[in-house]
Amino acid sequence: MKLLYFLVTLCWLSALSAVCYSQTTRTTSSPDKRIRLTVSVNATGELAYALTFQGQPVVQPSALGFTLSKPALALNRFRLVSVDSSRTDETWKPVWGEVAQIRNQYNELALRLASQTSPAVQVVVRFRVFNDGLGFRYEFPQQPDFQHFVVADEHTEFRMAADHQTFWIPGDYDTNEYLYNTTKLSEIDAVAAAAKEKDIALQAIIGPDAVQTPLLMKTASGLYISLFEAAVLNYPVMHVRLDKARLAFRAQLVPDAVGNKAYLQTPTQTPWRTVIVSDKATDLLASKLILNLNEPSRIADPSWIKPQKFVGMWWEMHVGKANWPLAGGKHGANTANVKKYIDFAAQYGFDGVLVEGWNVGWEDWFGNWKEDVFDFVTPYPDYDIDALTAYARQRGIRLIMHHETSGSVTNYERRMDAAFGYMRSKEINTVKTGYVGRIIPRGEHHDGQWMNNHYQRVAEKAAQYKIMVDSHESSRPTGLHRTYPNWLASEAARGSEFNNAPTLGITPEHTTILPFTRMLGGPMDFTPGLFHMRLNQFESTRTTRVRTTLAKQLALFVTLYSPLQMAADLPENYLKYLDAFQFVRDVPVDWDDTRILAAEPGEYVMTARKGKGSSDWFLGAITDENSRSLPLPLDFLEAGATYEATFYRDADNADWDTNPEAYTIDKQRVTRASKLTLRLAKGGGCAIRFRKL
């Protein structure tokens, strides 16, 4: 590998001592040379990095470093000890995913640095430059006089070159379930944005200047830049705070109950800090940088891990037909109702039935900071779990168990072995976990180091029991599903349930931003597939509604990637539109290939995917509140092959607001040479199945 470097040494001689300062600069580039990284240690020992894309500044020279609280140490003045460089080009196969194999190609630069004030403390900053961006992390090697330490603050900066358009949600230690705001950097006001949100159960806002990662920006010249992180293990989530004067974001780690950020022991490392950059929005969506920076699977035999589609009575509870607690006469998780879902799942080819509200404790589960809420092994008396297990087994269906912790994680951790053992005894191999409410240990946050360690413990312990995990209200994923492929999906963003939130709901643009932000980290259990848009079906006073067309709901099964997809609506709503429901039945949840055909954040996304082990392709196209026509490039189809394309389109008069359930279904033979255009209604979409003939 060719490395360019410059070394400037300046020496001064004072009356008492000879002091030798040097400015050292190292650079490396992406394999395709378009992205260039510069790292420097200046005359006073300050460490900085900068990034360009085809000569355009992406990150201006930005500081790196820490403040430690134990030992008390400002780790921000360094002496360069050594530099290593290397290149990697390899291909690996995920257990499941959007593509069958992934190329991991980067040039690496690793600087070993010693603290100027405490020379016994050394840190390695490792940079990897990919064709789609940069990842870097701090590594703390084993060293005799630096073993246990406590991070008070991480000072990693991301200094922007101009006042970019930005897609952001407020920085918050406990929730990521916000709608996105689109403003200039200089217009960010997280406190004002958070104040508009009335439907989030628990907020812990950081300040007006704090926003969450993944953070998307678009420059005036058309570059797409994403700030994020990968492989958050044993470390808190990194939010960022903006210094508007310098247009510089600085890491804001989530504190623990006493204000510390992370308790670490050498050898260790931080998560990767990432800057994904492209001049094409579609390339950013196709980036595998986050996955490449995660460690390979720790599950030796993943044969028991299966992507799956499921149904359940969850949406009944949201729209007022049923409820979680036994009391009140609307208990959803009763034996007869679950049987109905099992029948429906079996008839229409689903894998699982999610059952919420099955276990004792829902009477006072929320809002009391109560520790002993659920025991995870005691069904309500009207829920005959053994009979249902047998009934499901006969029909080839698995129940999916819900473990709502109510945020009482100490309680869950005490009971996890018993709970997972109970699941296995009931032949249940998928758990949906939930963390609604304030965390216990009290003072901890959903996004802190302690909770991130908890989510990891859940993934690891579940794997011991061969259980797959779908976590809700957890910190947003950072590619850990590569390492723990039994951790199929997370919620960790505003999902479809907010269609029932009265204040802001889900805007039509929301699902066109998610793939550019939250979903860069991993699959989302968004729960698409709502066919009935006005949510006053059971409570006539209800004013909430779904702001999409029905066709867009179908398209979301493709545009929002997840190996675990819920068809969220009620069986009776699907039975009204069985022809449209056919797409939900057909669409796979595991893929051999994915092509992002068109995308613009906040406007539209068009994605095509090829089913795992299949020659069929599926396409989803969605738009924001605007109707639009998008050319449909079909060159992903196999050369020489003809496909029967089934189009699930918005009807001509469809409109999310006035006529959401209007759709048309038509079929057409196509080849890769076919020239077609897709028309999407306001808040609309289109789903297509391409069946190879």
Add this chain to the structure above:
Amino acid sequence: MKLLYFLVTLCWLSALSAVCYSQTTRTTSSPDKRIRLTVSVNATGELAYALTFQGQPVVQPSALGFTLSKPALALNRFRLVSVDSSRTDETWKPVWGEVAQIRNQYNELALRLASQTSPAVQVVVRFRVFNDGLGFRYEFPQQPDFQHFVVADEHTEFRMAADHQTFWIPGDYDTNEYLYNTTKLSEIDAVAAAAKEKDIALQAIIGPDAVQTPLLMKTASGLYISLFEAAVLNYPVMHVRLDKARLAFRAQLVPDAVGNKAYLQTPTQTPWRTVIVSDKATDLLASKLILNLNEPSRIADPSWIKPQKFVGMWWEMHVGKANWPLAGGKHGANTANVKKYIDFAAQYGFDGVLVEGWNVGWEDWFGNWKEDVFDFVTPYPDYDIDALTAYARQRGIRLIMHHETSGSVTNYERRMDAAFGYMRSKEINTVKTGYVGRIIPRGEHHDGQWMNNHYQRVAEKAAQYKIMVDSHESSRPTGLHRTYPNWLASEAARGSEFNNAPTLGITPEHTTILPFTRMLGGPMDFTPGLFHMRLNQFESTRTTRVRTTLAKQLALFVTLYSPLQMAADLPENYLKYLDAFQFVRDVPVDWDDTRILAAEPGEYVMTARKGKGSSDWFLGAITDENSRSLPLPLDFLEAGATYEATFYRDADNADWDTNPEAYTIDKQRVTRASKLTLRLAKGGGCAIRFRKL
């Protein structure tokens, strides 16, 4: 039951409304009429209580009440709803203890009160007046509009009548391992006292005015008053802060990580607040008020619970012969060394051998606030636990397992099932738990509600596994060994290990105060029995030493009650004094009767106990730094019987400072009519076995 009460009602008529204020007073007395309680609700709704002993004020009128943080409510103005009174006189048998049966006799007064500001909130204050003092608690009955609530502060007061002599240790959220200070109330300065302590691993001082309970006072007229609490379950420890101007102590509950004190759900209650009072010091030591206020045993079949005496290599580690970690060449818990202790235990009739440092993790166990410290199931490679289990079984000995948590309680709770299961698989049925260091969940304290719930969980889970518990660094006991008789003992005070602490060590008076304070709550694993007083045996530079005579060490086996007694010294030190060691071999750990023959806090204690199921009596007498002669009343011996009394006395020239190991042993026939005097050396003591002939 005869109840005296007064009711004064005053009504004013204002221009706008008729407001009716009443001052209500209720009184009741102890069954023997010597103690009298007065409870009043004054014209503004303030609730107060007062206590007298034979007409002398013990507690001046003192406030009762709370501030709640959720719902936000000052619960300090009440309307009296109803008053109930009753009397109880019953006898119960402890599973083990100082006496074979206990009389529980009291008069009860229960006031049901409604909050003036939130009438939907009702509280019952229940008072029980015994012949030896008062217990009262707050009860929160189930009520429709008051379910979950959070205690911000408890305002219970104890207002003293004069500037009493007081035996106190500094109020501290994390440790109770202080030496006692003896001052007037007005001279209390807890910060200054705490600053003198250099050998306590972790301190969390509350303020100059804060001291711990049990708190002992002596009035100028010779009353002994103890402020304490009983049955601390699901609630933090109560320390007290002194308002010197009013001579009033006010409850200072231990906060959690966010500053709240307790999270409660109706129906619930606080622990009992207690005032033990007597004009005889010996009666205070004999009080069973704390036990009587605890609930009966929750262990249906306690047949597996056995008081026991044990040895172990723990003291080797303190004096520098051995160490806990494997590294360093002095690993104490190696197979050969443990075999030696098993042999010694078997030869001299002990039940168990405590093994500390047996498991991996001691290399960096302390001071790092590290969460994953020990796993409790991985022995060091030089410790062959299976071979030792078999070796011990052949000799009728049980190993005692050590679970040091390092304060990382989340880690322990995750692993407790596995750890207790592992113990059972190794035929080990007693665990010594340890909580050295800062608590995890971070921000919690050893004495907070969360940790008190943890200690209870340990007792309960251990009972499921038929395991007995000896907890160290836990909050001080409050009689819960009645409810959980498998919780044999706690440390929870300055124990014998501090003989090796260089700064203050253990003063000769310390063990004459412990029975008046810490030990009112329950057995202490003090670990007496040190025979070698100058602790430079293995490290010649060591200056620490034991400040007692050898005879006093023997007497401590009687004066410091515990069903779990360690003979703490090294076998080689016992082999030097086998004639004296005979007393340690003979002394029981369970008793049918106990008589406190003489006592003055800070000066001397003389206690006689009758062995369980035996006709033999054992006596211990100890003194402080002063030599003294005490008459020996023998009227506890059976009438008409003759006993062979074996006296283990200080030699004439014995002195804790100059000649600590000098003792004499002599035998004498005695009856209850014998008139004898015991001479105790400076820092000395005397142990006697009375064998019925």
